[in-house]
Every structure is written in C-alpha cells, then in structure tokens.
Amino acid sequence: MAASDPTPEQRIATLEERLAYLEFTQEEQARVQAxxxxxxxxxxxxxxxxxxxxxxxxxxxxxxxxxxxxxxxxPPPHY
Incomplete structure (x- = not known):
C-alpha cells in the first residue's frame, strides 16, 4: 500500500459521502419529475x-x- 492510498476509514467516509449524494440526487430527480x-x-x-x-x-x-x-x-383554467 502506497503512502498516498486512503485508509479504510477514509475510503468508507468517501463512499458514505458518495452514497448520500446519490440518494439526494435521486430524491431531487423524483421531486422535479413530480x-x-x-x-x-x-x-x-x-x-x-x-x-x-x-x-x-x-x-x-x-x-x-x-x-x-x-x-x-x-378565463382559461390556469387563471
């Protein structure tokens, strides 16, 4: 393992952050679609x-x- 490789804890934190972003993005897409x-x-x-x-x-x-x-x-229905 090279010195610049992330630790397992850093890797987990990065993956959790990405997961949270993806979940937010899906929720936002659903809201916009509705x-x-x-x-x-x-x-x-x-x-x-x-x-x-x-x-x-x-x-x-x-x-x-x-x-x-x-x-x-x-007036039309939208007024």
Whole structure:
C-alpha cells in the first residue's frame, strides 16, 4: 500500500459521502419529475380548453351567431 492510498476509514467516509449524494440526487430527480408532471397536466388542461374555445368560436363565426359582438368568456383554467 502506497503512502498516498486512503485508509479504510477514509475510503468508507468517501463512499458514505458518495452514497448520500446519490440518494439526494435521486430524491431531487423524483421531486422535479413530480413537478413536471403536474405542470404537464395543467398545460394539457389549458390546451384542451383552448381547443374547445377555438372550436366554439369557429362554429359561432361559421353560422354568423356571434354577430361581431364580443362574447364574454371565462378565463382559461390556469387563471
């Protein structure tokens, strides 16, 4: 064993530190993934609402029922 080789205690401490970092990283990745899934669901709901609103406006414009008037509308779900 060379003089620069770590002692068993130093090696254990290094491995424990690496393990703690990996555990933290996994927890952080899981947290970020859960956040992204929630944001994705919210965006999907907004897109569905916008598609529905667009179809309604196109239908109203197609049959002339809008009459050029502003149609009051509720805000999208994210507001």
């Amino acid at each position: 956040e992204l899934q929630q944001e994705n669901q919210a965006l999907t709901r907004q897109i569905e609402w916008l598609h529905g609103r667009l179809r309604a406006l196109e239908a109203a414009a197609g049959d002339g029922s809008a009459g050029g008037q502003d149609i009051p509308e509720p």
